[in-house]
Amino acid sequence: MIRHMAIPPATTPDVLDLTDPVRPAWLDDAPRPVRTYLWRPASTPRGTVLLSHGSGGAAVTLSWLAEALAAAGFLAVGVDHHGNSYPTGYVAEAFACWWDRPLDLTVALSEVAAREETGPVGVAGYSAGGYTAAALLGARIDRGIYSDVVHERIPSAPNPEYPNIVEELKSRLTEADLDQWIDHCGRNYRDARARAGFLICPGMAPALDTESLRHIEEPVSIWSAGADDQTPAPEYALRYASLIPGATHQSAGDSVEHYAFLAENEAGAPARAMVATAAVDFFTRTLA
Template identity: 40%
Template sequence: MAGSEVSEPTVRTLIDTSRPDLFGRGSGRPIRVYDWTPALRGDDRPLVVISHGTGGSGRDMGWLAGPLVAADFRVVSLDHHGNNHVDGYHPQGFLFGWERPRDITFALDSMGGADRVGVAGFSLGGYTAAALAGARLDRCIIGAILSGEVPLPPIEEFPDALQQLQSSTPPEAWSAAADDAARDLRDPRVIAAFLVAPGLGSLTTRESLNAIRIPVEVRWGDSDTTNPYELDVRPYLDHVPHAHGSEVGGGVRHEHFIEPLSPDRADVRASVAADAVRFFSAQLA
């Protein structure tokens, strides 16, 4: 089933009152949930949660949700606050990527009863899935990036995100954020992770990757200059004990996994989605 053929999801918004609304619009952090398969009474199907890439939206992940729905999985995707094009962009939404795994944990808490959970993610969503498996960011590197000591890779959607963050928050907040970045965000309900062109691999600690004990499957494009293989993908493959992966054909760039930008490469997305179905069918059975 192609992404364009999947039925429209039902949409609801959860509010995590333990974290702020970055735009000051409400009483807590909003987490929009796209439910592609509303639960039936007594529903015991395995659940797959999908995390979108930087600046994207959970609705954009229909190309992956559709085949999983057709394979009889429960499927939900999220909008990560401050990092989605539906609500708008905020520097913390782009730079504090470690808040994203907490979004998924909060959503799972709200759903209740899920005991066979897989997580799939694209780009920064790939890191999100890895973090739920146990990947942790290096506190020293994150602190140096936030303070400007180490260059931040370009962010196409929000090129002055770091400058805005530095001008709006005091240095002590950067230090606290670096502490948060290094925390263990593992969720024991997640028993399998599928990473598509994942980001932040170079910022993770080898020790945390070595400690991951769940199956991890990885796909990437050979011409991806946004999350290059050697920098961002290879660390997951080299250091996660149960990680496997493969390149998905010649000339595949990062944007080919973003359906609205690359309608011409539906074959790439269909192939990756089929791989995700096979992976989760084996791991969540």
């Protein structure tokens, strides 16, 4: 598994231990936890940006982006995706039920908006979080492709954060479970409040419904990394960019690796600084 270092962010965010009563937690019948972090600007926010971390990560791994957004006047709202986030432990099902991620952001946004001013809303994400951001704009998983993966008709890519996921899921999932997952996977999880998306090394691209990407109307900025061996740009970032109308694509550099965008990765600091500046500029323009 990828070993994340628990490095605290430079600015301590407020933490809300929210729950979603509609969805149960993975390991018991309690409501699904949606731990939410708020990086606040110095004054009334000019807008809010939702943040989704990569698979197996945590909201604080995107503190570099959250802090830049807060310094520019935005309220940055990140979540720990339950079962797919290292601070609270991994659950195999959470690595396969990708659609829970956009639902987490919708819950967090609704709860925060009920408490305070948010202004116009954008969404940003890294790796699996890039898919999450796109899903809030209308990207959908292709049911046929997902069905082929879960029934092992086509091979799935190795999961570096949960290498034994296939064996573990096979030991306890029934056909009824898989049918329910296939039904959920292809639904539209768009949140009409999200007005722009910023995708960093976005994942899940080969499994997404082509027409759903073609129907995204909001502005989208996509960033890739030239040395990315987890979500290589030709199969991932460039698929998003070629299908989403008006989307822009830029590379953070030929030598930049996938994990450069984790806050604890010292070598990735220059790439993160460049992308954070680009994100601030993008949301300043699109959420004006």
